[in-house]
Amino acid sequence: MLIIVLGIVITLATCFPVFNQMRKHPKGLHILFFAEMWERFSYYGMRALLIFYLTQHFLFDDRTAQAQYGSYTALVYLLPLLGGFLADKYLGNRKAIAFGALLLVAGHLTMGLHGPEARQHIDLDGARYELVVEGRGGGRQVFVDTGTQRCLFGAAPADGACTANVTPEGGLAFSGLEAGSPLPQVIPDITSKLSEPERSSLFTNILFLALSLIVMGVGYLKASISSIVGQLYEENDVRRDAGFTLYYYGINLGGFWAAILCGYLGQTVGWWAGFGLAAIGMALGWLVFARRRLLFWTPGEPQLPDAAGAPPEPEKLKKKVLGPINLEWALYLIAIPGVAVIWYLIQSPQYTFWTLMVGLLLFGGYITYYMVRNCTWKESQQLILALFLIFMSVVFWSLFEQAGSSLNQFAERNTQLPHDGFMTVTAAQTQSFNSGFILLFAPAFAALWAWLGARQLDPNTPLKFALALVQVGLGFWVLVWGVNFADDSYRVPLIFLTLAYLLHTTGELCLSPVGLSMVTKLSPGAIVSFMMAGWFLSSAFSQYVAGVIAQFTASDTVAGQVLDPARALATYKDVFWSLGVVAIILGVLLGAVSFFLKYLGHGKAGRLGAREMIDAEAARKMTE
Numbered sequence: 001m002l003i004i005v006l007g008i009v010i011t012l013a014t015c016f017p018v019f020n021q022m023r024k025h026p027k028g029l030h031i032l033f034f035a036e037m038w039e040r041f042s043y044y045g046m047r048a049l050l051i052f053y054l055t056q057h058f059l060f061d062d063r064t065a066q067a068q069y070g071s072y073t074a075l076v077y078l079l080p081l082l083g084g085f086l087a088d089k090y091l092g093n094r095k096a097i098a099f100g101a102l103l104l105v106a107g108h109l110t111m112g113l114h115g116p117e118a119r120q121h122i123d124l125d126g127a128r129y130e131l132v133v134e135g136r137g138g139g140r141q142v143f144v145d146t147g148t149q150r151c152l153f154g155a156a157p158a159d160g161a162c163t164a165n166v167t168p169e170g171g172l173a174f175s176g177l178e179a180g181s182p183l184p185q186v187i188p189d190i191t192s193k194l195s196e197p198e199r200s201s202l203f204t205n206i207l208f209l210a211l212s213l214i215v216m217g218v219g220y221l222k223a224s225i226s227s228i229v230g231q232l233y234e235e236n237d238v239r240r241d242a243g244f245t246l247y248y249y250g251i252n253l254g255g256f257w258a259a260i261l262c263g264y265l266g267q268t269v270g271w272w273a274g275f276g277l278a279a280i281g282m283a284l285g286w287l288v289f290a291r292r293r294l295l296f297w298t299p300g301e302p303q304l305p306d307a308a309g310a311p312p313e314p315e316k317l318k319k320k321v322l323g324p325i326n327l328e329w330a331l332y333l334i335a336i337p338g339v340a341v342i343w344y345l346i347q348s349p350q351y352t353f354w355t356l357m358v359g360l361l362l363f364g365g366y367i368t369y370y371m372v373r374n375c376t377w378k379e380s381q382q383l384i385l386a387l388f389l390i391f392m393s394v395v396f397w398s399l400f401e402q403a404g405s406s407l408n409q410f411a412e413r414n415t416q417l418p419h420d421g422f423m424t425v426t427a428a429q430t431q432s433f434n435s436g437f438i439l440l441f442a443p444a445f446a447a448l449w450a451w452l453g454a455r456q457l458d459p460n461t462p463l464k465f466a467l468a469l470v471q472v473g474l475g476f477w478v479l480v481w482g483v484n485f486a487d488d489s490y491r492v493p494l495i496f497l498t499l500a501y502l503l504h505t506t507g508e509l510c511l512s513p514v515g516l517s518m519v520t521k522l523s524p525g526a527i528v529s530f531m532m533a534g535w536f537l538s539s540a541f542s543q544y545v546a547g548v549i550a551q552f553t554a555s556d557t558v559a560g561q562v563l564d565p566a567r568a569l570a571t572y573k574d575v576f577w578s579l580g581v582v583a584i585i586l587g588v589l590l591g592a593v594s595f596f597l598k599y600l601g602h603g604k605a606g607r608l609g610a611r612e613m614i615d616a617e618a619a620r621k622m623t624e
Contacts, residue, residue, distance in 0.1 A: 001422045003429050007260050007436070011253065014439050018249045025243050026232040027303035030294050033250040036225055038285030039101065040254030042108055044435070045262025045278035046214065047073075048428040051408050053111075053271055055560050056133075056140065058204060059118040059197035062554030066405050070547015071349040073401070074356060075215045075342055077540035081533055084223025090317065091331055093224035093231075093309030094289075099332055100221030101286035107213030108279035112272040115203030120559045121195050127182060128195075131559040137267030137426045138412075138419040142561040144174075146183050151176070153558060154565070166190070166564045190563070191556055205343075212342040216335050228309045249439070254281075256435035263428025274428075349547065356541050363534045370527060378602055379524050385462075385600040386522035386531060390538045392465050393515055395586060397542035398549060399472045399579055400504055403434060405550040406575070407497070410479070413555070413562050414569045416491040425494070433501035438509070445509045460598040461518050464510045466591035471507030473583030475500040476576040483573045490565040522601060549579070 022029060050072070054065035087096035122129040122144065130145040131153075143150040144164050151162035151174055162176035172190040174183060187193060229247050233239060258278065266274020288294065292302035311317055317328035325333070345352045367387065371380045411417065412427035419425075452458040459467065482496030515535070523531040552575045555568040562568045590597075 001424065002418075003260055003425050003432070004264075007257060007432065010256075010436055010439060014249070015253070018246055022246055025239055025246065028232045028292075028305060028308055029229065029243055029246065031288055031292055031304045032225065032229055032232075033247055034294060035097075035101075035285045035289040036247065037250040037254035038281045038288070039104070039221065039225070040251050041258040041262075042104060042278040042282035042285070043214075043218070043258070044255040044431065045258035045266075045281065046108060046111060046275060047404050048259040048263040048408070048431040049266040049271065049274050051405050052267065052412065052428065053114070053207075055409075055557065057114055057117055057271060057560075058199050058207065059120055059557075059560050061557065062409070063551045066547050066550040066554065067349040068346055068547075069405050070544050070550065071346050071352040072211050072215065073404070073547070074352055074540045074544040075345060076218050077536060077543055078356070078359070079215055079219025079342075080223040081536055083219035083221070086331055087220070087224045087227075088312070090311065090313075090327065092311030092314075093227050095309075095311060095328070096220045096224045097228075097309065098286065098290055099335075100217045100219065100224075101282060101289065103213050103217030103220065103335065104282045105279055105286060107210050107217055108275055108282055110206060110210035110213060111275035112279065113203065113206050113210075114271050114275075115200050115206070118197040118199035120197045122187070122190070122193050123195055124183070124187060124193055129183065133559055136270070137428075138417055138424075140561070142559045144172075144183075146177070146181055148181065149178055153561060170564075190558070194558065208343050208346055209339070211346055212339045215342045215346075216339050219338075220335070224309065228304075231308045232305075248442075252435045252438045252442075256432050256439060259432035259435070260429055263426055263431060267426040267428050268424075349544070353544060356537070356544055359537050360541060363530075363537055366530070367527075367534070374526070375524065381600040382522040382602060383524075385597060386519055388597070389461065389465060389515065389518060389522075390535055392469070392586075392590065393511065393535075394538050394542040394545065395583070396465070396468055396472060396507070396511055397539060398545040399476070399583055400508060401543055401546035402550060402579075403431065403501075403504070405547065406553040406572075407500070409553070410572055411497055413565065414486070414491055414572060415497050416487060416493050418494075430497060430501070433498060434505050434508075437502055437505035441505065442509060445506075460594060461514050461601070462594035462597040463591055464514055466587045466594055468507040468511035469583045469587030469590060471503045471510065473580040473587060475503035475507070476580040476583070478503065480573050480577045480580065483569060486569060490569040492569075518601075549575075 022033070051065060051069055054060045054068060055062060060068070083096060083100065087093050091099075117133060120131045122131065129147070132143045132145050132150060134141050134143070142153040144153060146162075149162050151164045153164045155161070155163045155165075157163050157165075157175035160176065162174065162178075164172050164174050167173050167186065169188065170190065171186050171188040173186045174181075177183060177185065229243060233243060258281070262274040262277050264274075265277055289304075292304035294303060317326060319327050321327050321330050345355065367383065371383055375383065408427060408431065411430045415427070415430075417425050417427060417430075449458055478496055478500045479492065482492040485496070486492050519531050519535050520528055553572055555571060556563040
């Protein structure tokens with residue numbers, strides 16, 4: 001409840017200036033603002049719960065779950081490339097958005113069809129001892145059922161209570177066993193005695209179907225909705241920049257409340273409640289957009305103009321391409337085999353990797369060919385700088401995107417989260433920290449860059465990338481520092497995770513606003529769109545790499561519960577230290593050479609205005 005109260009305070013403190021400004025803009029902006037806010041609500045609400053859903057409900061081991069999570073998020077970034085092409089060439093933005101939103105509603109609803117929890121047991125001397133799970137979130141407990149009593153796993157020994165704890169040698173030691181219990185006092189090498197999880201193949205397939213529907217829905221929707229914002233304004237309309245800024249606020253507002261509300265319901269009431277609320281959010285977004293009215297049940301003239309997002313050639317969509325099926329329906333029906341391919345790729349991350357590699361090789365090959373055949377020496381240098389910055393962004397996002405996987409699990413397993421009524425904070429709710437900090441600090445950063453720019457002190461683009469890398473590294477080092485303050489249950493105070501997210505957010509505000517803007521500035525006009533596709537392809541690749549990195553933090557689990565919390569904390573400490581070292585060293589090196597790299601831009605890698613910076617940040621968020 002405390003985090004909900006804080007969320008209300010942050011929202012009220014930031015929303016009034018936004019809504020006051022929105023009255024000065026085309027009414028269609030209200031529609032897009034709320035449609036995108038609900039779309040982000042649905043996506044981030046599901047994302048906050050996903051890693052826990054995989055490891056605690058379906059009992060996938062950490063490495064498998066993190067690989068599947070990375071494959072899923074990579075495809076979320078990859079599919080909008082295809083969806084954007086179909087929208088621009090055939091469907092138009094509005095039809096693509098409406099269809100994508102329906103797929104998203106279907107996907108989130110399907111996520112709620114979770115079925116029975118997977119089960120696991122201990123096999124010992126031909127006997128089977130069930131592992132029983134009770135509670136959710138911070139109150140989740142695992143018991144070893146001996147047949148006559150239940151022994152709480154991971155609890156401190158207490159008089160009259162049966163407990164089971166890991167020994168330094170990796171065994172399981174029992175305390176408080178009844179006389180004559182069939183279980184020995186110590187089971188050596190417990191991991192070898194654990195069965196493979198027994199999960200329903202039907203509901204496991206339903207899970208991957210749901211994720212596939214969401215990926216396909218994002219593919220149709222994400223590349224199009226931001227395009228309509230620009231169509232609301234004339235070419236030289238002075239309100240255009242402010243309109244994108246207001247739209248950007250809606251994106252973060254949706255992500256902020258998604259983690260708070262869906263994260264709470266999913267980990268306290270039930271998975272169906274968290275995923276169901278995400279589905280309701282997306283359904284509201286679809287209704288607002290489809291009716292093109294903020295109050296979608298009211299009659300009258302649509303607030304979003306008919307021309308906004310209309311198909312480029314409406315008559316072509318009516319052309320029959322296969323029997324009675326016209327082109328428009330054919331473009332919808334291709335989603336069916338597309339969902340089947342995605343269903344396979346999410347479960348086979350290695351093939352997702354090769355899909356991304358083929359894309360990167362084709363992209364790199366064409367850019368090299370284009371530079372050799374068509375670019376002057378100056379243009380080639382600018383492209384080289386753009387490609388270098390894209391590579392550095394992959395490093396940053398691979399570390400930053402630990403949020404949904406390893407940092408989410410760190411919050412659950414090794415962070416002191418309050419679980420006492422009003423003060424309760426669930427692990428999934430910590431995913432709101434990033435969006436909350438952006439709502440608070442994005443205007444401050446814009447003002448800072450404007451203040452520095454007026455004094456000719458605004459850092460150049462490579463230097464801002466360097467600052468971002470150093471800050472994301474320092475964020476991981478804050479967590480390493482926090483390990484020194486861990487309690488007897490090997491949990492770090494919440495303030496350290498909060499500070500880590502704060503540093504990651506300030507790093508994001510240094511890098512992401514300038515990234516998209518500089519790609520467009522440094523690219524020759526003939527290949528700007530292709531370079532933007534390369535930027536999003538690199539974002540997809542960074543999501544996959546983030547999943548690979550998260551696997552280094554994997555811990556052995558018993559029915560979804562960490563087997564050895566002390567070892568888990570030590571693993572996080574080692575991995576986070578290494579990530580911090582890599583990020584800070586790369587950041588320092590990049591900062592040292594940034595003053596030379598900016599000359600490759602020939603004046604196009606300098607400073608950005610405050611408005612341009614927020615504009616570019618809005619564009620990046622729209623593509624998430």
